[in-house]
Amino acid sequence: MSKNKLSFCCQTCGTLYPKWSGQCTGCGEWNTIVEEVNQASAPSSRYQGYAGRETAMTRMADVQLDDEIRLPSGSQELDRVLGGGIIMGSAILIGGDPGIGKSTILLQTVAHLSQSLKVLYVTGEESPQQITLRARRLGLPEDQVWLFADTHVENILAHVQKEKPRVLVIDSIQTMHTSLLSSAPGSVGQVRESAMQLVNYAKQSQTALFLVGHVTKEGSLAGPRVLEHMVDTVLYFEGEQDNRYRMIRAVKNRFGAVNELGIFAMTEKGLREVSHPSAIFLSRYAQPVSGSIITATKEGSRPLLVEVQALVDQSHIANPRRLSVGLETQRLSMLLAILNRHSGISTHSLDVFLNVVGGLQIFETAADLPILFAILSSLRNRPLPHDLIAFGEVGLAGEIRPVPGGQERLKEAAKHGFKTAIVPHANAVKKTLDGMKIIPVQTLKDAVEYFQAI
Numbered sequence: 073m074s075k076n077k078l079s080f081c082c083q084t085c086g087t088l089y090p091k092w093s094g095q096c097t098g099c100g101e102w103n104t105i106v107e108e109v110n111q112a113s114a115p116s117s118r119y120q121g122y123a124g125r126e127t128a129m130t131r132m133a134d135v136q137l138d139d140e141i142r143l144p145s146g147s148q149e150l151d152r153v154l155g156g157g158i159i160m161g162s163a164i165l166i167g168g169d170p171g172i173g174k175s176t177i178l179l180q181t182v183a184h185l186s187q188s189l190k191v192l193y194v195t196g197e198e199s200p201q202q203i204t205l206r207a208r209r210l211g212l213p214e215d216q217v218w219l220f221a222d223t224h225v226e227n228i229l230a231h232v233q234k235e236k237p238r239v240l241v242i243d244s245i246q247t248m249h250t251s252l253l254s255s256a257p258g259s260v261g262q263v264r265e266s267a268m269q270l271v272n273y274a275k276q277s278q279t280a281l282f283l284v285g286h287v288t289k290e291g292s293l294a295g296p297r298v299l300e301h302m303v304d305t306v307l308y309f310e311g312e313q314d315n316r317y318r319m320i321r322a323v324k325n326r327f328g329a330v331n332e333l334g335i336f337a338m339t340e341k342g343l344r345e346v347s348h349p350s351a352i353f354l355s356r357y358a359q360p361v362s363g364s365i366i367t368a369t370k371e372g373s374r375p376l377l378v379e380v381q382a383l384v385d386q387s388h389i390a391n392p393r394r395l396s397v398g399l400e401t402q403r404l405s406m407l408l409a410i411l412n413r414h415s416g417i418s419t420h421s422l423d424v425f426l427n428v429v430g431g432l433q434i435f436e437t438a439a440d441l442p443i444l445f446a447i448l449s450s451l452r453n454r455p456l457p458h459d460l461i462a463f464g465e466v467g468l469a470g471e472i473r474p475v476p477g478g479q480e481r482l483k484e485a486a487k488h489g490f491k492t493a494i495v496p497h498a499n500a501v502k503k504t505l506d507g508m509k510i511i512p513v514q515t516l517k518d519a520v521e522y523f524q525a526i
Contacts, residue, residue, distance in 0.1 A: 155328015168309025398428030
């Protein structure tokens with residue numbers, strides 16, 4: 073007979089304790105000791121895998137590969153982020169701020185899948201009446217969507233094994249609890265053990281599993297870090313609640329590319345995909361204004377045109393401020409130092425503010441050159457042409473380095489009517505793109521000289 077024994081383990085160094093303690097004596101960290109369950113079973117000659125099959129060594133050439141079948145979710149944007157569709161037997165974790173649209177996008181997805189598959193929506197936070205009211209407000213089909221309100225994992229798995237749905241949604245994993253642990257739902261041990269049981273069932277039965285996860289005030293998923301390692305795909309909802317646009321970014325995907333971005337608009341009828349996202353970020357003034365420039369950033373495999381704004385003003389405090397929204401503040405300080413060192417343009421007594429229009433986060437270095445152009449435009453109060461676009465990485469030596477996907481960025485800009493592009497010399501194309509003028513630059517000095525000639 074198997075016997076379960078409780079223990080307490082530090083999540084940082086792995087030190088075991090017979091009971092809970094506030095501080096780990098092994099590494100000195102506080103509040104890292106959590107409750108765990110150790111399952112002791114009778115010795116067996118062979119190890120039973122999670123799918124219930126006996127495991128043995130297999131030569132790679134003898135492995136039989138199943139045909140990869142991707143199910144369309146009903147949204148091209150969500151399919152793009154997932155890598156082309158939903159893989160049966162995969163575990164997908166969706167995190168985001170409260171009220172940003174996690175339950176809405178999943179309800180729309182299961183409503184679409186219910187027309188061809190059996191789906192089950194397990195809710196631990198809302199009642200079936202609330203889910204039904206939302207579905208009716210969004211105009212979704214209700215006849216084939218099954219609801220189940222419970223937070224006990226063993227009870228959920230008993231119903232799931234009986235009904236055998238092909239798609240299972242758990243909303244949310246922080247509300248689930250298992251009888252193996254005595255701690256409260258939402259604790260580190262409960263989240264890990266509950267997720268492990270659900271993921272194991274999904275792998276065994278080839279069921280598509282969606283887990284909804286809460287986020288902390290820092291923006292990371294609540295619960296143990298191992299939760300992200302157990303699942304196949306981790307999606308993050310981005311965007312402000314007062315902004316009608318929502319973005320889903322894949323930070324982990326075993327079946328597709330990471331950092332793919334899906335853009336949606338929140339409407340009265342739910343989340344609607346945005347087919348031309350670049351148009352969202354290109355709403356500008358009728359006349360050119362200083363401190364504004366368009367750059368081409370790449371999110372996964374998709375090029376996006378976004379507006380970068382800068383404001384340079386006289387500082388009235390001893391330490392001038394360096395603030396940025398949508399860009400790294402530390403990189404801003406580095407670019408200002410490069411501008412001073414290689415162009416002789418100093419901003420040490422000025423406040424510098426940066427903003428990416430539309431609430432988009434830019435993590436790549438291709439925005440270095442347009443950031444400096446926007447700063448120069450605001451500093452000199454000289455508007456840049458509306459049909460000008462720029463991208464390129466700026467090195468510490470003042471060189472302009474190439475960025476990946478230059479051809480795709482230029483094609484996206486030409487499609488939206490841009491006539492002039494300032495790009496790194498290595499990204500310059502030989503043939504003209506729809507009448508676009510390509511200006512290659514090798515150093516920051518070349519870029520500043522072109523700015524002064526505008």
